[in-house]
Amino acid sequence: MQNRKGFPEKLHSVREVVEEVLKASTLRIGEEEVTVGIEAIGRIASRDVKARIDIPSFDRTLLDGYAARSEDIVYASPESPVSLRLVPKNLGKIGPGECIELNTGEPVPLGADVLVPYEYTSRHGGIVYVYRSFPSGYGVGLRGEDVQRGEIIIHKGERIRPWHMALVSSQGIPSIHVYKKIRAAVFSTGEEILEPGEPYVEGKLYDSTRRLVLAQLHEMGLDVTDAGLLGDDEDEIYSKFKELLENYDIVFSIGGTSMGRRDYTVKALKRLKPDPFYHGFAIKPGRPGAIGVVNGKIVMALSGFPVAALAELELVFKPIIERLYGTRLGYPRVKAKLVKRIPSQPGILELYRVRVWVEDDNYLVEPLRLTGSGVLSTLIRGNGLLRIPEDSTGYEVGDEVWVEILDPQKITGS
Numbered sequence: 001m002q003n004r005k006g007f008p009e010k011l012h013s014v015r016e017v018v019e020e021v022l023k024a025s026t027l028r029i030g031e032e033e034v035t036v037g038i039e040a041i042g043r044i045a046s047r048d049v050k051a052r053i054d055i056p057s058f059d060r061t062l063l064d065g066y067a068a069r070s071e072d073i074v075y076a077s078p079e080s081p082v083s084l085r086l087v088p089k090n091l092g093k094i095g096p097g098e099c100i101e102l103n104t105g106e107p108v109p110l111g112a113d114v115l116v117p118y119e120y121t122s123r124h125g126g127i128v129y130v131y132r133s134f135p136s137g138y139g140v141g142l143r144g145e146d147v148q149r150g151e152i153i154i155h156k157g158e159r160i161r162p163w164h165m166a167l168v169s170s171q172g173i174p175s176i177h178v179y180k181k182i183r184a185a186v187f188s189t190g191e192e193i194l195e196p197g198e199p200y201v202e203g204k205l206y207d208s209t210r211r212l213v214l215a216q217l218h219e220m221g222l223d224v225t226d227a228g229l230l231g232d233d234e235d236e237i238y239s240k241f242k243e244l245l246e247n248y249d250i251v252f253s254i255g256g257t258s259m260g261r262r263d264y265t266v267k268a269l270k271r272l273k274p275d276p277f278y279h280g281f282a283i284k285p286g287r288p289g290a291i292g293v294v295n296g297k298i299v300m301a302l303s304g305f306p307v308a309a310l311a312e313l314e315l316v317f318k319p320i321i322e323r324l325y326g327t328r329l330g331y332p333r334v335k336a337k338l339v340k341r342i343p344s345q346p347g348i349l350e351l352y353r354v355r356v357w358v359e360d361d362n363y364l365v366e367p368l369r370l371t372g373s374g375v376l377s378t379l380i381r382g383n384g385l386l387r388i389p390e391d392s393t394g395y396e397v398g399d400e401v402w403v404e405i406l407d408p409q410k411i412t413g414s
Helices: 014-024 162-170 209-219 234-245 265-270 306-325 377-381
Strands: 031-035 065-068 082-086 098-102 114-117 121-124 127-130 152-154 175-179 183-189 223-230 250-254 277-279 290-294 297-302 333-338 349-359 362-367 384-388 400-405
Touching: 014 277, 014 290, 014 306, 065 082, 065 127, 152 162, 183 209, 183 234, 209 223, 209 250, 209 306, 223 234, 234 250, 234 265, 234 297, 265 277, 265 290, 265 297, 297 306, 306 349, 306 377, 349 400, 362 384, 362 400
Parallel strands: 082 098, 183 223, 183 250, 250 297, 333 362
Antiparallel strands: 031 175, 065 098, 065 114, 082 127, 121 127, 277 290, 290 297, 333 400, 349 362, 349 384, 384 400
16 A cells, blocks of 8 residues: 555554564674774774773873972972982882982882972982972872773774774784674666766756765675666566675665655565565655565665665664664764754654754754755755654754764854
8 A cells, every 4th residue: 555645554663673674684793803903993893802901000100200208298398398319210119208300101119109390399419309299199190090901991882993993002902803894785776867977867867875875884884885776677676686685684775665656676675575574664754665684684675865765774774783783873962952843743753954053052953954855955064863753743942852963063153
């Protein structure tokens, strides 16, 4: 059945789709060991990584000056300086009334618990005069203060970032275990579609959605392949699905998901006998999308409209991939006040493109467009996404909502 807009009559909740697809899928993600370096960046850790050594590995100085005992300088002042006897550094220890000259980063000698900066001292021969008192621990970095041996420095399921590489390298760890990348393929359908670089033909469209999907899947951490463009031919689409399922874990098609006369993708997908199979998501935009499991592998038919395809990836596919990887792939969030009312249809999970900015130290947010699955410019002019849950009837002006930030550089100022 279909409604007059060409959408499937029955819309399936995201929760139902995600749970049943995961239950039927036999996709299991293995792991591999990668060298600590560029190839590890962006990968997802498959095991906890623990510190092997304390950092710092010894009590060290944080300043240039003199290591001393805090109890010896407790009454030091400009009017009544305390005198300390300078002893050689190679002794490695001090006693009452003694000090050792040290540079930043050097080990603190036994008996010392404070580092007196040069600017509060003067030196005359072998005597150092201290003109100010400092508490115990001043200017001293304690062993294990930064990282302690045995501490988890990368958690399983965490995406590897550049600072992780610095921390792991500081432990002398040469390699780490990460999940293997899921292999995916993406192809488009449609006689009206042109590839970028081809001469423009009136009435046709350049294929922007496939590039968006390829890039989005790459950002999610998949090893994604561009499988090209097909015409509106059910047999050709069916053959392409079968071919790609031989070599890839997940296959995505773009276009032909509505119920029109030339929408062949879902028909071709049904011929693969997917189980389970869902056509029609309770989301907006992106309702005509479809997903199924074929021989344990996931097949997903996305809308040809770029914003609808993005919503299908964000709202339906991302929860699946997060569960498979055991991690969260979402964007950073902020709480912002709405400047425009947003209505919502109960029972539908909605994704709005929004603009977020700062005014008087408050985050403000407005929807850029309430409709228009093919309006790409809203993704460029905006910098955030707002999800409205199924049980909501919308938000009023002044309501505070959580917004996912796509581009933090665009939130400073109005």
